[in-house]
Amino acid sequence: MIIKKILLIFLPLLLALAVITTGCNEAEAIENNNNDDDVPFEYIPMLLPENQWNEFVENSSIPREYKFYNTYISKIGNDTLINGVNYYKLLTTKDEFSSIWLNNGYIREEIENGKVYYKPENELEILLYDFSAQVGDVIESWDMLSKEKVLLRVDSVNNILIGSKTRKQIIVSINYNQNYWFGEYVWIEGFGNLSGVFRSTGTARKDGIDQITLLCFFQNSDLVYKPENRRFDDCFVWQNPQQN
Numbered sequence: 001m002i003i004k005k006i007l008l009i010f011l012p013l014l015l016a017l018a019v020i021t022t023g024c025n026e027a028e029a030i031e032n033n034n035n036d037d038d039v040p041f042e043y044i045p046m047l048l049p050e051n052q053w054n055e056f057v058e059n060s061s062i063p064r065e066y067k068f069y070n071t072y073i074s075k076i077g078n079d080t081l082i083n084g085v086n087y088y089k090l091l092t093t094k095d096e097f098s099s100i101w102l103n104n105g106y107i108r109e110e111i112e113n114g115k116v117y118y119k120p121e122n123e124l125e126i127l128l129y130d131f132s133a134q135v136g137d138v139i140e141s142w143d144m145l146s147k148e149k150v151l152l153r154v155d156s157v158n159n160i161l162i163g164s165k166t167r168k169q170i171i172v173s174i175n176y177n178q179n180y181w182f183g184e185y186v187w188i189e190g191f192g193n194l195s196g197v198f199r200s201t202g203t204a205r206k207d208g209i210d211q212i213t214l215l216c217f218f219q220n221s222d223l224v225y226k227p228e229n230r231r232f233d234d235c236f237v238w239q240n241p242q243q244n
Contacts, residue, residue: 043131044167044190046116047088047109049076052218053197054235058211070094070239071215074104074198082106087119090198096238107198114189118198128198131168131189133157143176151175160188163224191217191225 058069077089087106093099106119107128114131127141139152156171168189173181186194196212216235217225226235 043111043114044165045109045111046129046190046192047076047107048219050220051076051191052221053191054215054218055197056213056215056232056237058213068239069237071235071237073098075101076107077101077103080106082119085125090118096236104198116192129187129192131170131187133170139172148176153181155184162188162190163219165190188225194227 053074055072055074056069057072059067072092072094074090074092077091079086079088081087085108087108090104090107091101092104093101103121105121106125107117108119108125109116114129115127116129116131117125118128119125124142127139130137130139133139133154135154135157137154139154141150141152142148143150152172152174154170154172158169159166160169161167170187170189172183172185172187174183174185175181188194191197191214194214197214213232214225214227215232215237216223223235
């Protein structure tokens, strides 16, 4: 009888302990699943129809009397099929009233691996960005301006909060002759290179002809990004007629 009474006293405690232990194990399993290293690459797309890039382009290597500058505006046009591959048209204007838009090649994005490709008219496509790249990776690409193969080295990868979204920021340097790395070019996930969005492999021209700066990035006409500590406060900088 004594043993029976002892069992009646401690059995509920043992059952309660078992329930608590099971709950802890389930919570731990859920937490481990949430922290799984195999979480898919979360990518913020760059090529959305509502996106617009305002870039300041300046020629700084010719005699001052021939110096020019202007604001180029780029946006995504209609989709098109080229050799069985889906692209968007890339439209660009330098017209102050944005009334004349010219086709500036074709562009596509592989969202599943964070790659963006650009195809000039009547030329092969070029890898502009690889946002899945890690520090130390070397990316082979092509400079459409100098017609040279270039290598892009990923020097750092971190995160930056822009437009209410945490975006990947990648710093790359460029190598033209395979023995000298130079430049420090900033790629930001969702809108590209701060020194030439659609010329990410050509901004480090050895002759320094065109200097490009991203003035502003818009989505649905809303200002998402405007660099700090830049020489221009305006998103539209038009050429001075006296310098034509």
